[in-house]
Amino acid sequence: MRTVNVYEAKTHLSQILAEVEAGQDVIVARNGVPVARITAVAPKVQREPGDLRKLPGWENFVYDPAIFAPLTDEQMKEEGWD
Numbered sequence: 001m002r003t004v005n006v007y008e009a010k011t012h013l014s015q016i017l018a019e020v021e022a023g024q025d026v027i028v029a030r031n032g033v034p035v036a037r038i039t040a041v042a043p044k045v046q047r048e049p050g051d052l053r054k055l056p057g058w059e060n061f062v063y064d065p066a067i068f069a070p071l072t073d074e075q076m077k078e079e080g081w082d
Contacts, residue, residue: 001024001025001026001027002019002024002025002026002027003026003027003028003029003034004016004026004027004028004029005028005029005030005031005032006028006029006030009026009028016038017038020038020039020040021040023040025037025038025039026038026039
């Protein structure tokens with residue numbers, strides 16, 4: 001991890017950002033005392049519809065529309081919804 005002072009960071013910001021993009025963290029110090037760390041931002045993960053079905057355990061998933069059917073009054077009372 002490289003340490004630079006504020007003046008050097010201001011002067012060589014483009015070069016420092018290139019190093020950060022390459023995976024190196026840079027510490028910015030004021031009078032030799034570390035005050036900040038410049039680190040790369042993780043890229044945003046783009047997901048596509050159906051990606052979750054590729055995970056383990058989804059191969060046997062079956063959609064049951066009855067799960068979302070309204071409950072009868074009797075079923076509501078059994079569940080404790082008086």
